[in-house]
Amino acid sequence: MERVLDEWNITLTEKVRDLEMNTQKKIHDMEKMMRQVLLTVNQMDVKLENSDVHNMSLEIEKLKKEGFNHVKNSTDIGFTARLGGTYSRSDIIKAYNSPIFNYGNAYNGSVFTCPIQGLYLFQVSLISNTAGDGVFIYKNGHQLILAYTSERSQGLNSGSVSLVINLDIGDQVYLLPNSGSLRVDGESVFTGVKIN
Template sequence: MLHFLNFVWCVAFVFIIGEKGSVYSLAVSNSSEEYGYYNIYNKIDSMQKAFQTLETNVQRKNNMLRQILQPITKMDDNIEMSDQSSQVTKTVQPLQKNDTAVGFTTRLQQTTYSSSSSIIQGSPILYNGGNAYNGTVFTCPSPGLYLFHVSVLTNTERGGIRIYKNSQQLTLAFAGSDPQWNGASVSAAVWLDVGDQVYLRPHIYSSTLHLDPNSAFTGVKIN
């Protein structure tokens, strides 16, 4: 009987201790949960404050950038408008054919000259602006600086062509001493007054000067 009572007291003591332990565990658990929730709310509040501060800083920097970039943007707009305006106002004027421009080009007539006083004929005439070249002589229609050029192709030994202004010899295109086909060319820049004449005469070493039709004579007013 005594042993049974001792057993009952032991069971009761264990039960009481267990209940107290449960109550203590529940209390600790509730306290821990309340403390955990408190930490989470604090973190959320801290994060919200950090985001608000970051947003404020970003807005402030954006405003500063706008203030800095605004003059540059206006400058670019002004430059673009100026370029567009200049493109609108500028119009490209294509070059037009001007038949009154003084100048000519002619091939030299294929023939044989036996006198150095002869005037070399031009035929066909490829261009004759101002109609100042008549196929033999160029007569100056307006004062200015002119450039003349002659090229000669011949099989005459030591043959050539001289450029004359009125009675004055200017330059000589000398074809050389080879009896085969030879080429030569020469230019002359000269000031002409109205009525001055420019023409070609043969340079004859032996008896004749034979010209190939690819020989040419050109003159143009340059100023």
């Protein structure tokens, strides 16, 4: 059983790493696009000095609006946060510090609020010295799935779970302990990303 859990954790860790790499690539591509827009705006500013002020001014405003609307209407949403602390049954589990990554700012450090309807993937990798406990993923007050730690009484225990779910705008996803007091190690991770 422990070997299966270790293999499962390795597979999930690889999937999280792949998701983080893909997300970082999307951020890089978005930054590249924004640099191109900024370069184009700067080039327009230079042309403005050498041509009809009124017409060029209108072109610059149009270009700035197009760039802003592209970012505003982006469907790329995702976050990764380290978790940590000691929690009772009714405490929402929070990010240990600010999220490592929070594209779209939909995760406030404890609750993910869906900004764009679609299919989302959530993943929890839990490390704890609390034996035989775990963390549930909740949606709008409804318990969905459990990342359960092993029963070892000494040392660190781990558990992980992934969930794909369709969300509507305003739906909230968060984590709650399975039972009493739960100690969440600072290397535990909560990740969410819009996949469609």
